[in-house]
Amino acid sequence: MADQFYLFIQQLFNGFTLGSAYALIAIGYTMVYGIIGMINFAHGEVYMISSYIGFIVIAALMMMGVDSAFLLITGAMIVAITLTSVYGFSIERVAYRPVRGQNRLIALISAIGMSIFLQNYVRVGQSSRDIAMPPLVEGGWTFGNPDGFEATLTYMRVVIWVITIAAMIALTLFVTRTKMGRACRACSEDLGMTNLLGINTNFIIALTFAIGAAMAAVAGVLLGTFYGVINPYVGFILGLKAFTAAVLGGIGSIPGAMLGGMLLGIAEAMTAGYLSAEYKDVVSFGLLILVLLFRPYGILGKPEVEKV
Amino acid sequence: MIKHTMKALGVAAIALAVAACSEKADEPKEAIKIAVAGPFSGPLAQFGEMQISGAKKAVADLNAAGGLLERPVELVELDDVCEPKQATTVANQVVSAEISFVIGHLCSSSTLPASDVYEDAGVVMITPASTNPEITERGYEYVFRTVGRDDQQGPFAAGVVKSLAPTNVAVVHDKSAYGEGLASQVNENLKSMGVNVVMYEAITAGEADYSPLIAKLKAESIDLMFFGGYDPELAKIMRQGRDGGWTGQFVGGDGVSNNKIVEAAGEAADGLIATQPKSYDGEASNAALVAEFEALGVNASDTFVLPSYAAVMALSEAITAAGTADTAAVKDALRKQVFSTAVGNIQWDGKGDIVGGENTFAAYLWKKDGTAELKTF
Numbered sequence: 001m002a003d004q005f006y007l008f009i010q011q012l013f014n015g016f017t018l019g020s021a022y023a024l025i026a027i028g029y030t031m032v033y034g035i036i037g038m039i040n041f042a043h044g045e046v047y048m049i050s051s052y053i054g055f056i057v058i059a060a061l062m063m064m065g066v067d068s069a070f071l072l073i074t075g076a077m078i079v080a081i082t083l084t085s086v087y088g089f090s091i092e093r094v095a096y097r098p099v100r101g102q103n104r105l106i107a108l109i110s111a112i113g114m115s116i117f118l119q120n121y122v123r124v125g126q127s128s129r130d131i132a133m134p135p136l137v138e139g140g141w142t143f144g145n146p147d148g149f150e151a152t153l154t155y156m157r158v159v160i161w162v163i164t165i166a167a168m169i170a171l172t173l174f175v176t177r178t179k180m181g182r183a184c185r186a187c188s189e190d191l192g193m194t195n196l197l198g199i200n201t202n203f204i205i206a207l208t209f210a211i212g213a214a215m216a217a218v219a220g221v222l223l224g225t226f227y228g229v230i231n232p233y234v235g236f237i238l239g240l241k242a243f244t245a246a247v248l249g250g251i252g253s254i255p256g257a258m259l260g261g262m263l264l265g266i267a268e269a270m271t272a273g274y275l276s277a278e279y280k281d282v283v284s285f286g287l288l289i290l291v292l293l294f295r296p297y298g299i300l301g302k303p304e305v306e307k308v
Numbered sequence: 309m310i311k312h313t314m315k316a317l318g319v320a321a322i323a324l325a326v327a328a329c330s331e332k333a334d335e336p337k338e339a340i341k342i343a344v345a346g347p348f349s350g351p352l353a354q355f356g357e358m359q360i361s362g363a364k365k366a367v368a369d370l371n372a373a374g375g376l377l378e379r380p381v382e383l384v385e386l387d388d389v390c391e392p393k394q395a396t397t398v399a400n401q402v403v404s405a406e407i408s409f410v411i412g413h414l415c416s417s418s419t420l421p422a423s424d425v426y427e428d429a430g431v432v433m434i435t436p437a438s439t440n441p442e443i444t445e446r447g448y449e450y451v452f453r454t455v456g457r458d459d460q461q462g463p464f465a466a467g468v469v470k471s472l473a474p475t476n477v478a479v480v481h482d483k484s485a486y487g488e489g490l491a492s493q494v495n496e497n498l499k500s501m502g503v504n505v506v507m508y509e510a511i512t513a514g515e516a517d518y519s520p521l522i523a524k525l526k527a528e529s530i531d532l533m534f535f536g537g538y539d540p541e542l543a544k545i546m547r548q549g550r551d552g553g554w555t556g557q558f559v560g561g562d563g564v565s566n567n568k569i570v571e572a573a574g575e576a577a578d579g580l581i582a583t584q585p586k587s588y589d590g591e592a593s594n595a596a597l598v599a600e601f602e603a604l605g606v607n608a609s610d611t612f613v614l615p616s617y618a619a620v621m622a623l624s625e626a627i628t629a630a631g632t633a634d635t636a637a638v639k640d641a642l643r644k645q646v647f648s649t650a651v652g653n654i655q656w657d658g659k660g661d662i663v664g665g666e667n668t669f670a671a672y673l674w675k676k677d678g679t680a681e682l683k684t685f
Contacts, residue, residue: 007527010552014519021516034679071422128349130540132572135551139372142553152553229544229572231351237514271519273527278483278510 008158010151010268011273015050017157017226019265020164023038024219025242026249026257027171028088028212029096034188034252038104041111042091044239045118046213050084050220052126052231055133069136073159073225080217088213092206100205115236122232133224161224161239168258175254180238184208188252242285250301259299263287266301311469324564340375340633341400342367342620343554344650345412345422346437350389351514351540354568355414359436360385361606363411370589370620390415399425402627408430408635411619414612416440418486423451432642434623436615439562440489444659450639452656454615454622454649455585456665458486460560462493465534467585469559470501471685472581474532478525480545482537487513490515490561491536498534499667506530518545522552531556538563543572544581550576557581565611567678572609578606578676581683586670589681594631597650609680618649 025047032040052074061075095114099106140154175181186194187204193203224230241264249260265283271283297303338663344363346356349576367383375381384407388395395418397679401423402410408424410433419438426433427448434452435443439501439582441457447547469477477498481491488510498505506528511518522545525533533549533556542564558580589598590608601608606613626631630641640662655663662668672680 003527007523010523010526011520011635014523016519017519018517099354123349127353128351129353130568130572132543132574134574135547140551149555152551154551156551223516226549227544228574229516230619231540232350233514234516237512238516250313273524276509277512277518277521281512 002145003149005153006149007273009143010149013151013153013157014054014273015266016262016267017160017265018269019262020160021223021238022218022242022245022265023258023261024164024215025238026246026261027168027215027254029246030249030251030254031184031208031212031259032118033246034254035184035191035205036100036108037205038096038242039111039208040091040096041108041239042095042114042118043212043216043244044235044242046084046117046235047090047216047220047237047238047242048230049087049122050080050213050217051224051234052122052131053080053083053217054221055131055230058133058136059151061306066086069279070187071134075217076221076225077163079290080221080302084217084220085210086214088209088211089206092209093211096209097202097205115239119232126232128232131231132229134227135228149212156226156294160226163218163222167215168202172252173216174211180207181202219258237275240270244284244288249299250293250295250298253298253300255304256298256300263299310517315612326407328631337379339380340377340383340409340627341382341405341407343384343386343405343407343412343622345386345388345395345398345410345418346414346495347390348385350388350391352390352415352538354539354566355437355612356387357646358566358610359412359414359616360494361601361604362436362613362618363620365601365604365606366620366624370624373484375620376624377631377633380631381624386412386601387414388413388418390418391427392417392421395419396425399423399431402426402431403429408633409623409638410434410650411436411616411623413438415484415486416443416489417442420485425449426450426490432635432639434619434642436619437562437612438486440485442485442489444661447610448660452642452660454619454651454654454662455562456668457661458489458493460666461583461669462490463497463560464666464671465490465559466494466497466501466503468581468583468671468685469532469534470503471499472532472557472559474503474557476504476506476532478509478528478530478533479505479535480507480511480521480533481507482511482513482535482541482554483510484595486563487535487537489536490563491534491680492681494534494536511537511539511545512539516544517548519544519548522549522554525549525554526552527557527666533558534562534675535560539566539569540572543569543577546576546580559583564613565672565674565680567674567680570674570676570678575676577674580674581671582680583671584611585615585651587672587682594650614650616652618647618651621649622647622654 057076057079095179137156245260245264249256322682346359348356370639386398399422416438433525447583481487560582562584565584598608626641673683
């Protein structure tokens with residue numbers, strides 16, 4: 001009985017870690033959708049690029065003789081967030097702004113093209129091989145019965161949770177308490193009207209892309225160093241799952257993306273743990289369909305009012 | 309008028325060519341092209357590199373010895389990324405470029421669809437790596453392999469698992485043609501040997517997080533996990549396994565047996581036992597060849613280097629024996645004799661499998677410094 005409980009706790013830990021990544025990436029999808037109503041399919045690739053930047057910075061710092069995990073992760077985080085935001089900003093400028101205001105399908109195709117471009121760009125620059133990195137933070141706590149099942153909570157997992165939660169709080173404060181955040185909210189309510197009122201909506205939209213990319217960068221550095229193996233294709237599956245999480249939570253809603261990501265991560269871990277890893281995707285997409293049947297706008301989404 | 313001039317010119321050219329021929333006997337003739345198809349990019353590119361370096365050396369040796377049928381040999385590299393749909397594209401490229409011989413493909417999931425194309429077009433294909441039984445079970449005449457089959461590797465791997473005396477075993481695969489084929493063979497053999505298989509599961513290749521699987525291994529008190537699949541996934545599973553506090557034994561097939569796994573998994577890879585086609589780099593007869601490979605910067609102990617070398621060499625012997633590069637004659641010649649190659653004597657049966665394939669596998673123990681040693685059970 002106690003063993004069962006610890007197993008449950010362990011799967012909850014696993015789900016929470018994966019869910020953190022989904023949630024951070026889902027924020028990028030949901031913010032962009034909330035403001036301009038398009039799905040940025042290149043977002044998964046932004047995550048992948050941030051992982052690479054993180055790896056490169058960590059490797060460079062290690063070569064310079066830095067061996068404190070705290071400094072390594074902080075350094076990687078700062079550089080990755082900055083550079084990845086620039087990527088997010090530029091992607092919007094190059095691939096989406098020229099086609100904005102036209103048929104939505106055009107932006108969608110542009111996004112898919114951008115995604116393929118970024119994958120191949122990294123592939124050519126960094127080779128298509130898997131790149132591996134030794135674990136930075138080792139060790140952890142164990143709970144439970146030494147003879148039966150022992151749940152393990154590694155320090156790295158705790159680091160991931162703490163940083164994820166901090167990033168989410170920072171984002172929420174930014175959106176609800178700052179002038180720029182208010183402008184973001186105004187844009188998502190009515191882009192045309194906000195523009196008429198003298199707010200530079202082009203800048204706000206680009207800023208949204210940059211913020212989304214920064215959140216993906218947090219996930220990219222943390223998850224990249226936690227799982228330790230990356231290649232130019234890691235962004236695809238993760239991006240798809242994060243997009244699902246955004247829809248599950250209600251696309252356009254930031255708390256929805258956070259909740260959707262966590263839910264999806266935990267659902268996947270529980271399915272893999274109690275049923276079979278084969279049914280993981282069946283269950284998570286089944287969950288999505290169920291939620292959408294009863295709440296077509298997702299868990300925390302608001303019904304879209306048809307603008308006349 | 310112009311037509312006449314052209315004709316005259318043509319005749320003159322032919323006359324010149326004939327004259328040149330009679331003057332110089334070794335006029336450059338059209339090369340015999342051999343395509344090497346495998347993953348030269350993508351997550352499994354390390355295997356493709358082994359394949360190409362083996363084949364390149366073989367072609368260099370052939371050309372140094374004067375080529376085949378007095379014609380030079382040319383190697384054409386074609387990348388299939390180990391993706392089935394890319395493999396058929398590659399196969400069609402081979403056919404449309406009128407290349408008659410293929411060394412490859414590497415992944416069974418690529419070899420299966422590509423061999424359909426080769427069989428129809430009469431292209432002789434020798435895979436140095438694909439072990440899925442289905443490949444040679446379809447009555448094809450142009451398809452050969454230098455390695456044993458999963459239904460031979462399966463019993464061998466199951467024997468290895470059994471002799472490690474585990475109490476509870478998990479068999480996990482990656483849903484690929486190779487991974488699932490091998491895992492199901494191991495699973496059936498373990499069951500018939502009376503080994504307690506508690507879990508038979510699949511994972512999705514390419515994902516980042518396998519920790520729920522680890523928790524399950526712990527919960528089911530599993531002390532040995534067999535993995536049918538490739539090294540990128542097993543590396544992640546091993547790493548997360550050690551992180552998650554699972555201390556059991558990992559066993560895998562030839563898809564994980566390369567030092568890339570140690571690079572990716574670090575210390576977690578220490579103690580991995582993997583079955584693969586027996587390594588021939590230690591044989592006395594290969595000493596000179598291994599040294600030549602080393603001079604080229606190639607490690608001949610890598611799984612597919614010598615099999616690829618041997619595949620090209622066997623093919624060249626068959627072409628010489630047939631006296632023609634006509635594929636129908638070459639495929640018959642391949643079945644007629646015993647080839648003495650770098651990976652031992654190869655004799656092909658009617659299906660294109662090697663005779664005695666069940667004895668071609670061996671188990672290796674991987675260490676954290678990236679080396680493997682032969683382990684006998």
